[in-house]
Amino acid sequence: MELKRWIQRLLWVFVVFLLVGISSLLHFFSSTYRKIPCEICEFQFDSVPKPNWIVIYPGLVGCGKKCPIALENLRQFQSRFPNTKFSFYFLVTDPKETEEGIQNYLAYYQTSLAIQALRPKSAEEVQFYRRLGAYLPEHPVLKQKDEHGTQFFLIPPNRKVVYALPKLGEDDWIQIQKEMNKE
Template structure:
């Protein structure tokens, strides 16, 4: 009888260890971001202080749905991590937008967030942002429907990679910082 209880306890311990191991493994492999090498980041952001992290949000000028929520998310993120240095960019996804329209759209957000417009200057940059998943519209009807991606792109101070995040959350940020400190 004592042997049977001992075996049952041993089985429970093994089950608990397996569940904890599986949980840790799932957490490890379920990170929500992608890490992509960046061939253009060092050159494109050579004027940004090397101590700054760069956060890019690709959006549509005039967007009334996704972009305002994303830009508020950037503002909240900035407030949550006041000791980190960030440079914020709004990637203008429609090459036909005028500078005046861009500045008018960003003016409201610039009252609480130091965000600048970013426009791809070359075909290589456009291709790079498309590879990341930024939607650069080719069909005007999609712009009218406010259809575009909602990712954030995070570039560390070393400018060697880009982290593509479906949302800008504290857990991913902490995990990315840990990953960068190991390099």
């Protein structure tokens, strides 16, 4: 009888540990963003006021599919969090794009969103953005097909990491804020 109770207790302890472990794994994998160390963020964005969060969307000038939706998401994101200071950037992913073309493309969006063009200035920056998953087209056919990702990159005021998000969602934003407050 005593052995039977001991086995039952052991089984309950095992079940509790199993449930806690599964819960932890689900929490870990349910996070939709990635946190990546940023070696270049501090000097690349040294002109951005320190309290600002930097939000980057990599896109193609002239894109008529994904970019307009993403840029509208940036505008809505800003309006949902009016007490947070943001600096928005459109990462120009085609190095052959002209300044005039970039400004013409962004002019419409700049009427409701303070967004600036961002161009990688070095091979190191290009590699960094590729590592994040920003598509930098190397073949004109891919550009013509608007083949690029739809990630957003958030850089917190400390400029030490980049959060790569498939979409700008309130749940991820709240989770990132909690993570930042713990540091």
